[in-house]
Amino acid sequence: MGVYRFVLTRQWVCLTLVALALIPAMIKLGFWQFHRHEHRVAQNELIETSLRAQPVPVTGLTSPGHVVPRSDYWRTVTATGTYDSAHEVVVRMRTSDDDKVGFHVLTPLVLADGRAVLVNRGWVPGGGDPRAYPAVPAPPAGEVTVTGRLKADETSGGSGIKDRKGLPDRQVMLINSTQQAESLGRPVLGGYLELTAPVPQDGGPEPVGEPDHDSIGAHMAYAVQWWLFASAVPVGWIVLVRREKRDREEAAAAAAEREPAPAA
Numbered sequence: 001m002g003v004y005r006f007v008l009t010r011q012w013v014c015l016t017l018v019a020l021a022l023i024p025a026m027i028k029l030g031f032w033q034f035h036r037h038e039h040r041v042a043q044n045e046l047i048e049t050s051l052r053a054q055p056v057p058v059t060g061l062t063s064p065g066h067v068v069p070r071s072d073y074w075r076t077v078t079a080t081g082t083y084d085s086a087h088e089v090v091v092r093m094r095t096s097d098d099d100k101v102g103f104h105v106l107t108p109l110v111l112a113d114g115r116a117v118l119v120n121r122g123w124v125p126g127g128g129d130p131r132a133y134p135a136v137p138a139p140p141a142g143e144v145t146v147t148g149r150l151k152a153d154e155t156s157g158g159s160g161i162k163d164r165k166g167l168p169d170r171q172v173m174l175i176n177s178t179q180q181a182e183s184l185g186r187p188v189l190g191g192y193l194e195l196t197a198p199v200p201q202d203g204g205p206e207p208v209g210e211p212d213h214d215s216i217g218a219h220m221a222y223a224v225q226w227w228l229f230a231s232a233v234p235v236g237w238i239v240l241v242r243r244e245k246r247d248r249e250e251a252a253a254a255a256a257e258r259e260p261a262p263a264a
Contacts, residue, residue: 003245012244019237023230030226037219047211050074055147058117058193064181066190068152074211075150077193081111083119083139087184089170090134094123097209102126105205106175106192107139108184109146116184118177118192119146122205131168137204148193149211153177 006012051074058077062068090103102125108116124134154174167173181188194208 003249004241006244006248007241016237019233023233026226026230030223030230033219033223033226037216037223040216040219044216046070047074051076051210058150058189061150062190064115064187064189068150068191072150073152076147077150078145078147079109079111079117079193080143080145081109082143084108084110084116085139088136089172090136091175092171092173096123096206100125103134105136108180108188115187115189117189118175118180119148120175120192120194120208122195122200122207124205133168133170137200146193146195147197148195150191151194152191
């Protein structure tokens with residue numbers, strides 16, 4: 001054991017403590033990536049299940065003031081009513097499928113009972129002036145039946161977008177039924193509907209694309225990498241210790257060879 005006494009020196013004690021701290025940290029980072037992988041898989045399963053479910057009336061899943069639960073995200077719903085284009089607004093800083101920045105067109109659909117549901121009719125490009133109201137094709141006139149994906153109200157915390165004050169007229173940052181109910185003066189169903197049918201005619205808003213539910217990302221690979229790094233730390237420590245021992249032994253042998261032989 002005497003040959004390994006160097007591991008008790010200050011340099012080696014510090015190195016050992018760093019290694020001992022890195023191992024649990026890397027293991028924890030691996031589990032963090034693994035849980036992100038599990039979340040993504042569960043998210044994909046939820047989206048696929050919701051998209052495959054049979055359409056149901058939107059009034060069966062939400063009501064004024066209702067918070068759409070995660071289990072109902074992306075459920076296919078239907079609604080019949082009349083578009084209220086006078087209270088239509090556009091949602092700023094939204095991107096198209098090819099990553100162009102523009103607006104989402106949010107139009108209330110007034111139901112037969114007087115309540116309304118917000119319908120995201122799709123994306124339109126912005127003009128040269130971001131504060132100007134964009135060119136928005138009018139919605140269909142008269143009574144219509146629409147189909148779409150149910151989404152929860154957006155909030156500043158959940159979306160990462162801040163609800164700015166002092167925006168131009170008829171422009172908003174978030175899609176929020178409570179906020180829109182104040183300007184509409186009528187009850188608005190919680191959440192909103194991403195329009196999928198009927199598909200707008202040429203020149204109409206570009207429908208919002210289906211949520212990604214195929215890719216799972218590289219989180220599992222990152223988790224394995226962190227765990228491999230954690231296992232490599234003690235192996236690397238042992239390799240360094242043995243190399244240091246060998247170097248010290250070689251240095252001692254070389255020093256012994258240089259010493260003059262004792263006189264006879």
